[in-house]
Amino acid sequence: MTAVLAADAALLGFARALREAGVDASAERVYAFLCAVEALGRVSDVPSSDTRPGPGMRADVYWAGRLTLCGDRDDLERYERVFAACFGDGEPVGRRPAPAPVPRLRLVLQDVESERRTPASDERGTTPTAALASSAEVLRxxxxxxxxxxEREEVRRLLAAFALHGEARRSARRRPARRGEVDPHRTVRELLRRGGEPARLRRHTRTERPRRIVLLVDVSGSMAPYADALLRFAHAAARGSRTEVFTIGTRLTRVTREMAHRDPDLAMTAVAAAVPDWRGGTRLGELLRAFLDRWGQRGMARGAIVVVLSDGWERGDPELLGAQMRRLHRLAHRVVWANPRKARPGYAPLAAGMAAALPSVDDFVEGHSLAALERLAAVVRGAGDA
Structure with a gap:
């Protein structure tokens, strides 16, 4: 029973990762996924006289999830990426092998000793798929x-499956809809097409689009253990069209163009070449003022969700940082601060820089693990609170 519960928890973790990647894996779809995996598992366990071998556990999970959790063509690429991150690359189960033109019988010699299995190996919870998913769940x-x-390599693979979307807002553009305000232009055109005969009223409603996201990633010396993971998180977020990425340390560097590479390793190489202040000091107040003067005040921060990923250590004047944070708070829709040190036992925002910035922060969250970054993504999306 414990092994089965562990396997179910691993599959639920896989479904949670799909939702973070942008797949609409609702509760009904997840329930259908679990039922399909259970049904396929029972079929694969029952001995059969058919000469064809039953599908492996990994293939069962793959096809059960693909047929129940994916509801759109765009979900397929995300599904492939998240499945590879959770269960490993392995064989390309997404492609069915071509059938042989002429079936042939062959004699297979088996070692009797190899067929002897211990009771522990018969448990469903010890399958490679469940073990891989459980390890990924612990690593989160x-x-x-x-x-x-x-473990860092595994974290990089999981981060590649992330997706970050800003909170939706109503735009000035309108689209045709069944309900909403009457669209006079389309209604008149419909009347003209019918020769003046009465026609159905055409309606429209405002469209929604995600808010712009601005990420300020601290690459100073105190943030060195977390810089790579946070930059890869930023790379996953930069796949959206309305995301800007900056690095902060002793200088402010805009790396949105470098993050445009689809391959995360190529993007990290480009960022390393563009950022001159790796593992240096931290001048948060001065760099935040530079960002607001050059980009933020002109419109990049207006109505946006600004995320600062930093531990809050400040070499400069804390009062300057506090003043610039208040200025940023007036421009942005929301200001989120992710601090990896917040998860440590007994942590309190007593550092001068963090204490000065905190009054102007809407959400103060952790940023030390994959699970913390998932919560950060939910806060940015407007689906969760710190």
């Missing part, structure tokens, strides 16, 4: 600063 809550090389 690990502090990025304490990971080894292999």
């Amino acid at each position: 809550h690990r502090d990025v600063a304490g990971l080894d090389t292999a």
Whole structure:
């Protein structure tokens, strides 16, 4: 029973990662997914006289999720990416092998000793798929600063499946709709097409579009253990058309163009070449003022969701940082601060820079792990609170 519950938890974690990637995996779809996996698991476990082998657990999970969790053509690419991140690349289960033109019988010699299995190996919870998903679920809550090389590589694969969307807002543009205000132009054109005969009233409603997201990523020395993960999180967010990315340290560098590479490793290489102040000091107040003077005041921060990913250590004047944060708060729709140090036991925002900035912050969240970044994405999307 424990192994089955662990497998279900791993599958729920996979569905949660799909939702974070932008797939509309509703509760009904997730329930259908779990039922399909259970049904396929029972079929694959029952011995059959058919000479064809039953599908493996990984293929069962793949096809069950693809047929129940994906509701749009755009979901397929996201599904492939998240599935590879959670369960590993393995064989390309997404492509069915071509059938052989002429079936042939072949004699297979089996070792009797290899067929002997221990009771533990018969449990469903020990399948490779459940083990991989469980390890990914545990890794989600690990502090990025304490990971080894292999775990960091796994975190990078999981971060590649992220998607960050800003909170939706109503725009001035309108679109045809069944309900809403009467559209006089379309209604008159319909009357003219009918020769003046009465026609159905045409209606329209305002469209919604996500707000612009501005990410300010601290790459100073105190943030070195988290800089790579946060920049890869920013790269996943930059796949949206309304996301701007800056690095802050001793200088302010706009790296939106470097983040445009689809490959995360190429993007990180381009960012490393463009940023001259890796692992330096931190001048948050001066750099925030530079951002507002050059970009924010002119419109980039107006109505946007500005996310500062920093531990709040400030070498400059804290009063300057507080004044610029108040200025930013007046321009932006929301100001979110993600601090990796917030998750540590006994943490309190007593650093001068953090204490000066906090009164102008709408949401103060953690940023030390994948789970914390998922919560940050929910806050930015307007679906969760800190």
